[in-house]
Amino acid sequence: MPLFDARAKEILVRIVYDGPPDAGKTTNLQFLHQVVPRTIRTELETPGPQADQTLYFDCFDIRGIRCLGYRIRCQLLSVPGQSYLINRRRYLLSLADAVVFVADSSRSELELNRQLFHDLEQSLDAEYGDPTSVQVLLQANKQDLEDRFSVEEILNLLNLSPTFPHTIAQANIGQGVKKTFMVALQLALGRLKALRERKRFSLSSGSQLSVDTLFQALETLETEEDFGQTLQEMTSANEVEVSNSSGTLQEEQESSEAVMIATETPPQGGYQDTGAEPPEDPEENVPILEIVTDEPYEENGQGEDSIVEIQTHDGAVVEEEDVPVLEVAEEYEEEAEIGSITIYPSELPQIAVRAGHIWPPATGREYLRQLVEYRDTFPGESWETLPSGSQLLHLGTQWHLLTQPEWRFTDSNQGRSVLMKVVSDQMTMKRFLPEGKTVLLTEEGENWRLWICTPHVPTLWEQFEGIVAQQSPGDFSIALRKAERSLQTIRSQALALSVGIDLSLSVVAETPLGVVYLGEIISGGETLADDKALKHAIAEELRPLLYNHPGLIQSLEMWLNG
Ligand SMILES: Nc1nc2c(ncn2[C@@H]2O[C@H](COP(=O)(O)OP(=O)(O)OP(=O)(O)O)[C@@H](O)[C@H]2O)c(=O)[nH]1
Ligand SMILES: [Mg+2]
Incomplete structure (x- = not known):
């Protein structure tokens, strides 16, 4: 059962x-641990002797996996x-x-595989095809x-249908390991989504989730006579019902998607354990859970997945050599109907860029050099998907790199003509462009990718993060009005020139020299024209940040209705 940790949100x-x-x-696990960037994982722990x-x-x-503002x-x-x-x-x-059943493919191990798999099926009592059940994936390991x-x-x-989710691997050299994980993650998130739709979730406190607690639980098992009962107590105590929300603002969103957690009885070991208070009025403070984007980790070039085979429930086989793992994940996502999972590019711009592939031609190279140098010195990346579908990479605290799923070209000429269009679109909003903005076309394997690189300027979103951390309703209200004005300024220009822009707090900044726009610009595109819609867009963007801050939510509502 997915656990919602209210304190850590x-x-x-x-x-x-x-x-x-x-x-x-x-x-x-050891291989995955090696390839997942240190910045988004904990250390691998193996308790006991x-x-x-x-x-x-x-x-x-x-x-590093995000769900509509929730981690x-x-x-x-x-x-x-x-x-x-x-x-x-x-x-x-x-x-x-989700369970990955790692089968030992050697013939001599058949009987053990059978016994263990049978026991797994009995233990889980999972119904294959039921998305709310624990999901199982078979990995045929030791294919060497x-x-x-x-x-x-x-x-x-194992008496499984040929369409049962499966991967093949040679884990000791890392082949198939990332792919297996990606499919398992999609399956686990699919279950999360299905449970949410059926309004069942568990509440928990952070302390329940630690390695120590788990270790102690296992040690306790040794002394328990009635294992079955302990198991049940430990796993189902915190299950709570989840019911539909009817908040007015949530109705503005797809209300069928909105769920809330109604804590009729406080969950055992729930909020109290952590010292965090349950929301006073759960109707107001509950989060809306919706999967919009998931990015578990970036490829870092290690461990090529050259043996790969993924089969989905509908029987379609994806069998490819050297496919980046994320592409298969995308394939799988459709099958699992997880929602709009975003697949981010796996390669970032390098210093070598051909003539004609960078704008501005001379200073652009200098900015690119600074960007690559910064990235090599201060690793740390996080991705975000903007409402328009553009993908924004925050490189440490210094650079924003923007691209789009469709900005990947097999032909560099095609890439160049899009580059020229992007540059001419950018020029329409010249007075809002930050210093150092660079557009470039870089190699991505055999393909080409277009990027818009922008040195970091503290965005309105970051400003709000700071204000929320300080919990000052006064500052918050002032910042709201200022942000609204800044977005309106940029919007008026965009409307006057008929260009489409993202009116998002994460791509707009206020600097001493005026408002700066970091996002995408599309000539002929559409921009929100309605003042009320703009306010609502700002409110919706901020809402995930305000969970657990009733005072600020109140200020937000007042501004929205004022
Ligand atoms: N030839 C070969 N050896 C492998 C492969 N994957 C793992 N091994 C080796 O198999 C041995 C056992 O691997 P572990 O990962 O410790 O096995 P485990 O499933 O965790 O075993 P338990 O902890 O006892 O349940 C190690 O020596 C690995 O290097 C593979 O694909 N091919
Ligand atoms: Mg082991």
């Missing part, structure tokens, strides 16, 4: 790696495969949103072994 989903001893569960075989579990978290914390766990540790294994399985079964044979031997 994040949702925890768990992916558990199961399978026979020595199948490669720990190896999967150290041994070749896992005695309790291996665990680390990945942050997803994805916890990866691997179980101990040894049969005498079956209680620990079953307990860990009971926490899963000579006496291996193919994944089709394994599916058949």
Whole structure:
């Protein structure tokens, strides 16, 4: 069951790696841990005495996945495969949103695979095809072994349909590992979405989610006579009903999407454990959960996934060599109907850019050099999807890089003509452009990608983050009115020139020299013309930031209705 941690305002989903001893569960986690950027993951922990075989579990978290302003914390766990540790294994399985069953493909391990998979099915009691059930994915690992079964044979031997989600891998060299994780993540998020639609969620406190708590829970199991009962108490105590919200502003949004958490009875070990107060009026303070964009991590070039095969529920097979993992994830996303998951580019601009591929031609190169130097010295990236669908990369605190899913070209001439159009569009808003703005076409594997690079100027969004942290309703109201004016100024220009722009707080900044626009500019595009709609857009953008700040929500409503 996904857990909503009210204090940290994040949702925890768990992916558990199961399978026979020595199948490669720990190896999967170790490889993932190596390739996920340090900035968005915790350390890999293996509590208890150290041994070749896992005695309790291996665990680390990945942050950096976003759901409409809410963070997803994805916890990866691997179980101990040894049969005498079956209680620990079953307990860990009971926490899963998605299970990766790591099968050892060697023929000699067939019987063990069978037994463990059978036990997994019994433990989960999952209904295949039911999106609210725990999702299972089969990874046929050790595909390098000579006496291996193919994944089709394994599916058949486990009585699974050929369309059961599966991947193949050679985890000791990292092949297929990222891909497996991506599919598992999509499955876990699919479950989150299905549960949300059915209005079931769990509340939890941060302390419940720590490695220590998990470790203690496993140790307790050893002394428990009635394992089944403990398991049930531990896993279902916090389940709460979720019911539809009817807040007026939420109706402005797709109200069918909006859900709230109604805490009829305070969940055991819930808010109280952390010292955080439950919202006074849950009708007002609840978040709206909606998956709009997910980006678990960037590829960093390590561990090519050259053995890849993904099969979706509808039987369509994706079988490719050296496909970037995110592309397959996108393929899978349609199948899982997760929503508009955004796939971000995996390669960033390099210093070498051809003549005619950069604007402004001379100073642009200098800005690019600064950008690349900065990136190499201060790694740290986060992606965001703007309302227009443009993708914005925040590079540390110094640069914004903007691109679009369709700004990827197989032909550089095609890329160049779009570059020229983008530059001429940019020039329409010349007086709002920040110093250093550079447009460039860079190589992305065999393809070309267009970027608009902008040195960082503190945006209105960041300004609001600061004000919210200080919880000052007075400053907040002033900032709201100023932000509205700034957006209106830019909008008037855009309307006068018939260009489309993003009226988003994350692409507008107020500087001593005036308002600056960092986003995309499209001639002939549309821009919000209605004052009221503009205010609502600002309010909706800010709302996720205000959860748990009733005073500021009140100021927002007053401004909105004033
Ligand atoms: N040949 C081969 N060896 C692999 C592969 N994946 C993992 N191994 C090796 O298999 C051994 C066991 O891997 P682990 O990841 O520790 O296995 P585990 O599933 O965590 O095992 P338990 O913790 O005992 O349940 C290690 O020596 C790995 O290097 C693979 O794809 N091919
Ligand atoms: Mg292990």
